[in-house]
Amino acid sequence: MNIPNNSGNAPFVLSVLDNAFTGVGHTIEDTFQEMIALAKLADSRGFERFWMSEHHAMPGAAVPSPQMMVARLTGETKRIRLGAGGIMLPNHVPLVVAEQFGMLDALAPGRIDLGLGRAPGTDGATASALRRHHAANDEFPQQVAELLGFLENSFPKDHPYNEIHAVPGPWQAEQNRVPPSKTTTDVWILGSSTYSPHMAAQLGRPYAFALQFGSADVLNAIRIYRENFRPSQFLAKPYSLVSIGAIANEDPIEARRQSTSSAMAMLRMFQRKPFTLLPPDEVAAFQGNTQERQIIEQYTNQTLHGTAAEVAEDLERLQKQTGVDEIMLVVQGYSRRAQSRTVELIADHYGMPSN
Template identity: 50%
Template sequence: MAAAEREDIRGRAAGQAPVPLSVLDLVTVGSGGSAAASLRTSVALARLAESRGYHRHWVAEHHSMPGVASSSPAVILAHLAAHTDRIRLGSGGVMLPNHAPLAIAEQFGTLEALAPGRIDLGLGRAPGTDGGTAAALRGAARPDRGGDDFPRQLAELTRFLDDDFPDGHPYARVHAVPGPVQGATGRPPLWLLGSSGFSARLAGELGLPFAFAHHFSAANTLPALDLYRDSFRPSEVLDAPYALIGVSALAADDEREARRQAMTGALSMLRLRTGRPGLIPTPQEAAAYAYSEGEREFVEGWLRNVVYGTAEQVRKGLDALVARTGADELMLTSNAHGGDARLRSYELVADAYGLPHGAV
């Protein structure tokens, strides 16, 4: 891998941020809103992130969730690429078991051709949905073989991206296009994503960058990062571990408003975890909801892992998280009902860290 590509993986700290800051976009759909409006917000967010010096903007694959419109990351990323010029764009992630490796290689080869040097391919091994939806996605011809099949799928995808199946392999004459067979000289860097130890160990053994879902698996963050670093073997991609963590963070102009907005995401997660997924509730809905004692306990526990408050409070919380985890990059997801609140949050965080306007 070229030095420039390694630099893009490692990121570039800007302003006063201790590590590069990036964006995780779930393309959330709020009550009274629509997928079309949420996708317009994603374009506005990508433009804001680019102009304020955020390093990358990733989109996460989810299915059959009314409050999320990011079921097709490759399609969304192509749209975002057409509306931005510099920021890195990628999947956080594509759920590999849901797709044939050749299909992913061709989708991301196309993205790389559209936005050369700006595409990341982050891969997860979870379905990004419930079991019934996963079965519908994969169909009878592609039964779920479980997480143990992930390394094989990953190796196959890598072969397609590099167009280097050995002679005699059944796929030796199958080419992912766009790709090397058409003269492509680069391909998207691979990242492994995870919320437990499986992908952490595999990323370390393969010498790949690793992204951990701290925003919904905070109890596993430190063990997974330790496992990744302990397992790491230098590769052509990286000579040392590089760990990114996803963080739920929400800044507002005052502490009360930040709490009001954060409660919408907390109630949405409560409903999801209790089998009642829906659109992201409004702040008024979240305030009026009659929480049981157990539900209140869940919500308060959830909020303990959300960094929210004024811009300065969020900055302090993020700095403490970097100090505690040793993360090399923070990827912020701001789960709130409305697009305006999300955009304002990223603007405030950029201001708190002195990220430049019109960043190059």
């Protein structure tokens, strides 16, 4: 893994995560075009990486296959790292994932990230349709090991898959009598609890904690990762990232209004209703009970919102608390313009490149 430099004047590396949130009244075609525009903006403004997450059967989160959008973005961007944050590995066959990301790395050498998670990225019924058996989560460590074996062509001789090879990949280069690629996909371990840092540390891989879901375990998770880290050929010392929901706007009241849409979507998800973004005015008019209003308030406050200076102050406080190397802005809000404005304002605040 190449350790990135700081982003502008920020005391940490900055990146962007776009969950393809699609609000009521927005078409999926418009959302995808706006995602492409946001990736190009993040690229031009000097953000380190642009990730997307895997979700299923959610009308408000429109990317079930991040790798397909990454393929498109390889031709739309120039320098930014592109990736899945993440691929929910129990939903997939490891060999297929290795093949897909081998292709992506060939399309954009040295710019591809593969974040691995074990959550389904959906509700229980849809997870059942995806995974077909209930032991999928328990098999996550074995799936990761299998995926790495295919990516690196590193199965031991007595492994049943020793003669099976992911193409494109190192084995193909050997057969074609050409030098192997000088780049490989950077593999990250993702999580939102204290389960995943043990694996990331043992494998010597970078670790990303999804704080946008809310967890008091972030400090313990980062501590576990650092204390147990084993240097590897991929990473000599721990490298950690925290992702957090953020909305910056010249008007702090508007930033808070936009954050209520994502909070309302979380409430709907808890109630087993379709996860979709409602306009802020509809959220404000919602006549919920005390518990429902508390949930909306909780998730509104969980998103960093305000002016660029206020959001930056919160980001810096988070970095000091956790000591992470990188913070990823999970752009939120009903308006896609509000999401791109967050990226613009934070980049301006830290004096990041303007083109």
